[in-house]
Amino acid sequence: MQKAGSPYLLFLGDTQDTLSIKGCTGVKIWRPEKAHAQIVLEGGNQDLGLPNKTPSEAAAAGCKTMLVGVANAGGFVPDNWVPTIIEALEAGMDVMAGMHTRMADIPAIAEAAAANGRTLFDVRQPSQEFKVGKGFERSGKRVLTVGTDCSLGKMFTSLALEREMLAQGMKATFRATGQSGIFIVGEGVAIDGVVADFIAGAVEWLCPENDADHWDVVEGQGSLFHPSFAGVSLGLLHGAQADALVMCHEPGRPHMRGVPGRDLPSLEDCIALNEQMAHLTNPTAKVVGVSVNTSSMPEDEAMAYLDDTAQRLGMPCCDSVRTGVSAIVNELAKI
Amino acid sequence: MQKAGSPYLLFLGDTQDTLSIKGCTGVKIWRPEKAHAQIVLEGGNQDLGLPNKTPSEAAAAGCKTMLVGVANAGGFVPDNWVPTIIEALEAGMDVMAGMHTRMADIPAIAEAAAANGRTLFDVRQPSQEFKVGKGFERSGKRVLTVGTDCSLGKMFTSLALEREMLAQGMKATFRATGQSGIFIVGEGVAIDGVVADFIAGAVEWLCPENDADHWDVVEGQGSLFHPSFAGVSLGLLHGAQADALVMCHEPGRPHMRGVPGRDLPSLEDCIALNEQMAHLTNPTAKVVGVSVNTSSMPEDEAMAYLDDTAQRLGMPCCDSVRTGVSAIVNELAKI
CATH class of the missing domain: 3.40.50.720 (NAD(P)-binding Rossmann-like Domain)
Known part of the structure; x- marks a missing residue:
């Protein structure tokens, strides 16, 4: 594009x-x-x-x-x-x-x-012709935002990560996979509009080989636990070939977006499954932090939730707005 | 269509x-x-x-x-x-x-x-407008063919299952998801040509609610282990909401189709992952048999392979051509 x-x-x-x-x-x-x-x-x-x-x-x-x-x-x-x-x-x-x-x-x-x-x-209808993904190892580093559900802050988190990485002097580029992200940077691929055969290939195209110390921050979509969109999420995960994943979550949702009666997965289950599936194209992929949208919580409750979750999962747990994402970027800097 | x-x-x-x-x-x-x-x-x-x-x-x-x-x-x-x-x-x-x-x-x-x-x-370009999948429980029974790789007999196995089920007096309908299958029955959805957002929804449309004792035999595509197409396979798995899965395999392939250097998964790993992922929309989904394409083996070697595999995995292991699939249909009849 x-x-x-x-x-x-x-x-x-x-x-x-x-x-x-x-x-x-x-x-x-x-x-x-x-x-x-x-x-x-x-x-x-x-x-x-x-x-x-x-x-x-x-x-x-x-x-x-x-x-x-x-x-x-x-x-x-x-x-x-x-x-x-x-x-x-x-x-x-x-x-x-x-x-x-x-x-x-x-x-x-x-x-x-x-x-x-x-x-x-x-931007909603990719006009590009893509190849199928191959999963061949490629240079550069990539971090992908994944989630327990749709629409809970993957784009926001990705942009916050890019901003913080640039502020810390790292090389980083946000890669948009949805229309709002494309509006913001002026380019990208609306991944859910791609023909199914080319999901992974479109992502490989979107974040190709790069300098060894360059990070692509790939915007995630959907959730491996969402019965509507898990196929898109999996193709994105394989195409991104991410070294690191950041899990995004919004506590308190009554059910998966658009699917009354279906509970959200636990953070533990969602982290485990994303790592397991990511290993197909990057055997060292791991979740390095959690980004929580606590906008519906009062300050003290939000901070307690972040602390508890960080302790429980043994990794940084941030809110892009309340706390910033520097603790997660510190983890990325070690990779 | x-x-x-x-x-x-x-x-x-x-x-x-x-x-x-x-x-x-x-x-x-x-x-x-x-x-x-x-x-x-x-x-x-x-x-x-x-x-x-x-x-x-x-x-x-x-x-x-x-x-x-x-x-x-x-x-x-x-x-x-x-x-x-x-x-x-x-x-x-x-x-x-x-x-x-x-x-x-x-x-x-x-x-x-x-x-x-x-x-x-x-038939390669679905003209239909689909909704997104929902994963809501629906009546009727469904069996989906899945595989360790692409192009190793999922369509052939599905058609053999339908034929054998009809011969045994069961209600069964083959549901085509690829162009050859669509040619054969004159209808279906080329699932890899659907816009990514609608993979699961297109499959829900293709095999909708049906009589409680009716089986849809859904043709599978790709493999959860294929870095090009796993997203399609996962959306298909979720949309099919299959009660039973039949694992398809061809021994002796040097690598995953189209991806030199990438080994095929073991049958054990492939069975475990397909069951795990299928449980999102059907918690009782299970692999009930293995369909092996032994066309490259001499008769005695082929029969030994089928016997060994059946023993090892504890389920019927057939070749649609050499042995027929009645042993697998017997398992389906118990569901």
């Missing part, structure tokens, strides 16, 4: 809730230097605190890409978004989106892109 | 070797009543021993579908095949193929299909 140019104009659409704009929010948090301006349509009430600019104003100020980092039910592109998307293309910007509907499949948008020589990044 | 009508006209193209026509051969072996006639192009030398008929002759004799069950390097549709494919459509037959190139993407073929109201079955 070609890399989307920055800075971005963040398109917030006519959305009414913060969850809908999490793609744009991720950029604001993790790559603030890319978040140049925002545009809100009539009826929308979201605000990232950025200057409001029209596509022409943003393009004139140097924006290279308009990011439609907005999710709605169904993942379609509503008619009232189309004029602004076309305006952005005509102003000379590329457009990046992660809807189920490909922008390239909306004729007026496809025509405007072609007429203006602009690129449409439909 | 709509079911392709039969009988078939088997298109053998201008191929020169038996491996290239294995899709057609599979139909001849497993559904001889569907193999009405064959057509060979100039330069081809393959022969399934069927009457040679033109598309018009075959259609006049009642053929409903021309099966392009031919594989070439690259999986493309050569120009010299196109006139015959169009002739079949004009004669009133549907056309089923499993190439990488979709017939629907070849304008002359797409136009002929539309003009004559015929259906193109591009």
Whole structure:
């Protein structure tokens, strides 16, 4: 995938809730230097605190890409978004989106892109042709975030690890495997959109051979214990050929996301299974730390949970927000 | 997927070797009543021993579908095949193929299909929209073939199991997950062509709830130990929610298919891992027998191998061709 140019104009659409704009929010948090301006349509009430600019104003100020980092039910592109998307293309910007509907499949948008020589990044549908994975040993080091469930902080943890590793002077590159991650860095592979045969191969492509002291921080997806997505998680685990794994968890979930009645696995079981399965392509892979999303807990309860878990599992246990992830990075530095 | 009508006209193209026509051969072996006639192009030398008929002759004799069950390097549709494919459509037959190139993407073929109201079955590219898998318990019984590697007899074993189960008066339906299997029964899902997110969901769709005493015999793909395809195998295992697994194996392979240097797992390890992973969606799943492809061994050596393995593992060990699979079906009948 070609890399989307920055800075971005963040398109917030006519959305009414913060969850809908999490793609744009991720950029604001993790790559603030890319978040140049925002545009809100009539009826929308979201605000990232950025200057409001029209596509022409943003393009004139140097924006290279308009990011439609907005999710709605169904993942379609509503008619009232189309004029602004076309305006952005005509102003000379590329457009990046992660809807189920490909922008390239909306004729007026496809025509405007072609007429203006602009690129449409439909990040949810990888257009790349991949080879199958091989599992051959490759140079460089890789850490993969894995989880007890979906949507509990693997991307956030991966970005926090990259930031901390760079801060400590290590060589590190975040490798995005989901649409929000791709929005943030402008490139990557939406791994759950790849044809099944090529899951591991796409990940091998995403984090290829590198310098011996370079770390790829690979964003994980799903969980080996999730009955919907475990196949994706396993292909990702094999393709990443990770030296180190970081287990992500959110305590207190009533059931696996989207599957009422199904309990989350214990951290112990999830660590053991991920290590076991990872050994197929990296016999020395091991879980080096746990990243817990304690956002629903009061401070004292959260800190007690982290301490207890660290003690029980014999490895650092952090919250990317409350404590930072330096204790986990210290473990990576030993590898 | 709509079911392709039969009988078939088997298109053998201008191929020169038996491996290239294995899709057609599979139909001849497993559904001889569907193999009405064959057509060979100039330069081809393959022969399934069927009457040679033109598309018009075959259609006049009642053929409903021309099966392009031919594989070439690259999986493309050569120009010299196109006139015959169009002739079949004009004669009133549907056309089923499993190439990488979709017939629907070849304008002359797409136009002929539309003009004559015929259906193109591009079985390698599932056109279906699937939901994600859920792993909810469902009625009916399912047996899945799994393997130590790819391409060692999972389809053949599955078809042999279905045939033997029907012969014993059990209710059984073969569920195809690869192109050859789809050719044979005229329907199914090429599971490795599904978008990664939907692997398990596609299998849940393929073998849905059924009568309590009905067995779906689900064709397996790949191996949990194959670094290219384990993700597909795992999604298939979870989606099948199998009550019983049959382990398929071919002794004497120098390495995992396509991955020089990588040894095959032991049968013991492969049985243990498949049972462990299957328990996520069916806690009582177990391997009930082993199906060995002994085609490269002389008779006495083969029989000794089967006996030794059965003894060692404590379960029936068959070769679908040499011994038949009734010993395994006897185990299924107890579930």
